[in-house]
Amino acid sequence: MTRVSTAARDGGYTFAYLDEQTKRMVRRAILKAVAIPGYQVPFASREMPLPFGWGTGGIQVTASIIGRDDTLKVIDQGADDTVNAVSIRAFFARTAGVPTTTRTQDATIIQTRHRIPETPLRAGQILVYQVPIPEPLRWLEPREAETRRMHALQEYGVMHVRLYEDIARYGHIATSYDYPVRVNGRYLMRPSPIPKFDNPKMDRSPALQLFGAGREKRIYAVPPHTGVRSLDFDDHPFEVQKWDQACALCGSTASFLDEIVTDNQGGRMFVCSDTDHCETRVRAGHVESAAGGRDPGGP
Amino acid sequence: MPGPGGALDLRPGFGDPVADSQSVFRAVLAAMSEPGTVRTVAVEMDAPAPLHPATAAVCLALMDFETPVWLDAAACTGAVRTWLRFHCGCPLVADPAAARFAVAADPVTLPRLDCFSVGSEAYPDEGATLVLQVGSLDGGMPVTLSGPGIPGEHGFGPEDVTRDFWLQRRAFEDLFPQGLDLVFTSGVGLAALPRSTLGRW
Numbered sequence: 001m002t003r004v005s006t007a008a009r010d011g012g013y014t015f016a017y018l019d020e021q022t023k024r025m026v027r028r029a030i031l032k033a034v035a036i037p038g039y040q041v042p043f044a045s046r047e048m049p050l051p052f053g054w055g056t057g058g059i060q061v062t063a064s065i066i067g068r069d070d071t072l073k074v075i076d077q078g079a080d081d082t083v084n085a086v087s088i089r090a091f092f093a094r095t096a097g098v099p100t101t102t103r104t105q106d107a108t109i110i111q112t113r114h115r116i117p118e119t120p121l122r123a124g125q126i127l128v129y130q131v132p133i134p135e136p137l138r139w140l141e142p143r144e145a146e147t148r149r150m151h152a153l154q155e156y157g158v159m160h161v162r163l164y165e166d167i168a169r170y171g172h173i174a175t176s177y178d179y180p181v182r183v184n185g186r187y188l189m190r191p192s193p194i195p196k197f198d199n200p201k202m203d204r205s206p207a208l209q210l211f212g213a214g215r216e217k218r219i220y221a222v223p224p225h226t227g228v229r230s231l232d233f234d235d236h237p238f239e240v241q242k243w244d245q246a247c248a249l250c251g252s253t254a255s256f257l258d259e260i261v262t263d264n265q266g267g268r269m270f271v272c273s274d275t276d277h278c279e280t281r282v283r284a285g286h287v288e289s290a291a292g293g294r295d296p297g298g299p
Numbered sequence: 300m301p302g303p304g305g306a307l308d309l310r311p312g313f314g315d316p317v318a319d320s321q322s323v324f325r326a327v328l329a330a331m332s333e334p335g336t337v338r339t340v341a342v343e344m345d346a347p348a349p350l351h352p353a354t355a356a357v358c359l360a361l362m363d364f365e366t367p368v369w370l371d372a373a374a375c376t377g378a379v380r381t382w383l384r385f386h387c388g389c390p391l392v393a394d395p396a397a398a399r400f401a402v403a404a405d406p407v408t409l410p411r412l413d414c415f416s417v418g419s420e421a422y423p424d425e426g427a428t429l430v431l432q433v434g435s436l437d438g439g440m441p442v443t444l445s446g447p448g449i450p451g452e453h454g455f456g457p458e459d460v461t462r463d464f465w466l467q468r469r470a471f472e473d474l475f476p477q478g479l480d481l482v483f484t485s486g487v488g489l490a491a492l493p494r495s496t497l498g499r500w
């Protein structure tokens with residue numbers, strides 16, 4: 001498959017679509033977000049030619065940071081080839097004329113919805129998350145003035161109570177996506193709906209992590225080499241998802257797996273959610289035997 | 300604007316405003332993300348005296364009508380004021396507490412840090428950014444930095460920064476998340492110290 005694609009910019013658009021004044025405003029918000037790790041900076045979100053739910057916050061962040069020297073990768077649930085990822089990649093190829101790639105290690109900017117790549121990120125890379133709901137306390141306290149006060153005073157006990165209610169009810173913490181974290185021992189932060197499997201990748205990553213929420217008009221950040229700790233309890237330490245089987249395509253036992261149905265007889269298999277990671281492993285010769293990852297369950 | 304003698308004392312802005320703004324912003328973003336590391340502003344600048352190229356580039360990339368700017372006495376020349384008003388359209392304010400950005404061409408004479416806005420408890424992002432132009436980004440009092448963006452520790456010692464300045468800034472660490480973010484500039488180089496960085500010596 002194509003690893004790097006180049007595109008000619010459509011001169012009918014401003015570079016990366018946004019006007020310069022909007023970019024400056026977003027850039028100032030990004031700098032303050034980096035200076036106050038995990039704190040949600042308000043910004044004047046603009047209308048974008050893609051609907052909300054398509055990551056308009058992440059798109060505005062990417063549009064404000066991207067330049068001619070960048071190479072962009074866009075993933076949706078780990079895959080480069082979904083409609084959402086393809087549309088966003090095409091949007092930047094057209095409006096910014098930047099090269100795009102599916103290879104994690106070749107990208108300077110990776111915009112993501114719901115996953116962190118399996119390939120470890122490196123210094124100089126920027127990961128841009130699309131965020132639907134930025135406020136971790138929102139379901140516990142609907143009033144914005146009140147959540148701002150709670151952040152100011154680090155009144156985060158309610159979140160621990162909520163997680164502990166899981167333990168009381170299910171015997172474990174049932175929250176498995178958008179699992180809350182503390183950034184640098186200070187701000188409580190929503191990592192966006194990534195699986196908690198990805199939370200440890202945020203901790204002291206050498207890459208810069210930026211989060212954009214378009215509808216909610218918030219930008220926040222985790223600088224490189226910054227501590228990100230998932231909330232837990234002494235008697236219930238944080239744990240990530242585990243699978244009994246390996247990826248049916250590449251044999252990986254260390255990546256996040258999606259269960260997919262393979263036929264209408266109920267056949268199913270588990271494969272890497274990160275398509276670039278899986279394809280890279282298959283190309284490198286890590287091919288699982290056809291029976292290896294197959295789940296014989298079903299009628 | 301034409302001066303009294305009819306001469307136009309207005310230096311140009313960016314040669315390629317879109318690409319130059321982006322490239323300078325990324326230098327500042329990288330500097331703010333990895334405190335104390337030196338980045339280079341890779342754009343052509345014919346800056347108004349006494350601004351260095353990096354100082355002028357940071358102004359053009361980040362300031363506009365939404366950001367009141369305070370200038371120290373050294374930076375407050377007619378050429379700089381005219382240039383900022385023309386290219387950035389930013390309001391120039393005499394009260395440092397009203398500024399979102401402060402530009403100091405002679406940081407040795409900087410007013411006390413508590414003259415500047417540190418933002419509020421609910422909105423600490425409203426704290427000011429200080430652009431401090433120094434003779435050199437090293438060779439001054441050595442300070443050991445730690446915190447977000449720094450694996451372990453990092454040494455930093457810009458010239459023209461007094462021990463009293465570092466003492467004041469250290470006291471500000473307790474205000475976090477309120478605080479001031481600093482961008483040091485010299486020649487075409489810049490380095491940053493966000494409020495989250497701890498400085499010891």
Ligand SMILES: [Zn+2]
Nearest residue numbers: 247250272278
């Ligand atoms: Zn795989």
